[in-house]
Amino acid sequence: MSLARLQLLEQLQGEARAEFQGLKCSVQELDDVLFKDVGGKIHSDGRWPLVIDPSGQAAIFLRYRDTNYLNTVNPSDMSVETIRLALLGAIRYGKPLVFDMMEVNMFDTVKKQLERLEPGLAEALLGRTILANERYLSLLRPTDGPEYADTEFQAARTEKFKLFVITKQHHPPEDLLQTLLPIQVVLRRSSRKRGCRRGPVSQRLPSAF
Structure with missing residues (x-):
């Protein structure tokens, strides 16, 4: 009996590790x-979204919206200056900055490049403190032009800044799932209810500027 209980406990622990808490939505609901942020789930969670979509449809959706999109496997997109301008522009104009990691976990590379740009920047961006006390103004350079003068950064726009990270990986690393809010994109033809549903996200996902 003791051995049976131990085996059952190990099975339940394994099942618990096989799923994580996050949100589910369709491409149409993105x-x-x-x-x-209908329902305020992202705001209440406090983390930036990690969009998990092996089909790649979410990346296409975000790439052709009004976003500053960076492909993390593209060396030119990952240059320090490109990241600086993309981040600064996203804050200045109040739109999302998107890091698309494709099938590769490039999150450490993204953080390292942010740190090369400015020490402490990765933590400030992920913790949302980059918007506090106009912290982002430290990214300005004299050559940026008049549209990036400090007087051009208006709260009505900067408050709309967002950060999205996309991955095609079926099983993102655990540290990534803890740092960001997992949002699983589920492919389906129609949806009766709009918005996300919070609950366990199975590791088995549909395949399919």
């Missing part, structure tokens, strides 16, 4: 979920 506008409401990511941009409008």
Whole structure:
């Protein structure tokens, strides 16, 4: 009996590790979920979204919206200056900055490049403190032009800044799932209810500027 209980406990622990808490939504619901945050789930969680979508449809959706999109496997997109301008522009104009990691976990590389740009920047960005006390103004350079003068950064726009990270990986690393809010994109033809549903996200996902 003791051995049976131990085996059952190990089985339950294994099942618990096989799923994580996050949100689910369809591609059609991404506008409401990511941009409008209907229901305030992203705001209440406090973390930036990690969009998990092996199909790649979410990346296409975000790439052709009004976002500053960076492909993390593209060396030119990952240059320090490109990241600086993309981040600064996203804050200045109040739109999302998107890091698309494709099938590769490039999160450490993203953080290292942010640290090369400015020490402490990765933590400030992920912790949302980059918007506090106009912290972002430290990213300005004299050559940026008049549209990036400090007087051009208006709260009505900067408060709309967002950060999205996309992955095609079926099983993102645990540290990534803890740092960001997992949002699993589920492919389906129609949806009766709009918005996300919070609950366990199975590791088995549909395949399919």
